[in-house]
Amino acid sequence: xxxxxxxxxxxxxxxxxxxxxxxxxxxxxxxxxxxxxxxxxxxxxxxxxxxxxxxxxxxxxxxxxxxxxxxxxxxxxxxxxxxxxxxxxxxxxxxxxxxxxxxxxxxxxxxxxxxxxxxxxxx
Numbered sequence: 001x002x003x004x005x006x007x008x009x010x011x012x013x014x015x016x017x018x019x020x021x022x023x024x025x026x027x028x029x030x031x032x033x034x035x036x037x038x039x040x041x042x043x044x045x046x047x048x049x050x051x052x053x054x055x056x057x058x059x060x061x062x063x064x065x066x067x068x069x070x071x072x073x074x075x076x077x078x079x080x081x082x083x084x085x086x087x088x089x090x091x092x093x094x095x096x097x098x099x100x101x102x103x104x105x106x107x108x109x110x111x112x113x114x115x116x117x118x119x120x121x122x123x
Contacts, residue, residue, distance in 0.1 A: 039099075081119075081121055
């Protein structure tokens with residue numbers, strides 16, 4: 001069985017994710033599915049600091065508005081469909097699930113208020 005999320009009244013498809021730094025401190029977040037984000041995971045700075053993620057670098061990113069931005073890169077663990085995945089996370093205004101996280105999954109969205117969002121790993 002895959003991961004199940006919901007479409008909000010603001011027309012955002014969201015999926016629940018658990019993010020953590022190894023064993024111990026973890027947080028559950030509702031991440032907006034952002035197919036325009038080629039990265040894996042975007043997290044608010046406040047959450048990155050709370051969980052104590054170590055910075056592993058910085059990367060130049062092209063934003064949707066055409067501007068370039070340097071983003072700090074962190075190492076995080078995401079529990080996705082009963083699997084722990086070590087991923088690269090960048091600072092973002094809100095939790096984002098990018099195409100890097102969705103890769104090799106089937107995504108089905110019922111585009112209505114409260115619609116179901118299904119994410120299932122391709123075999």
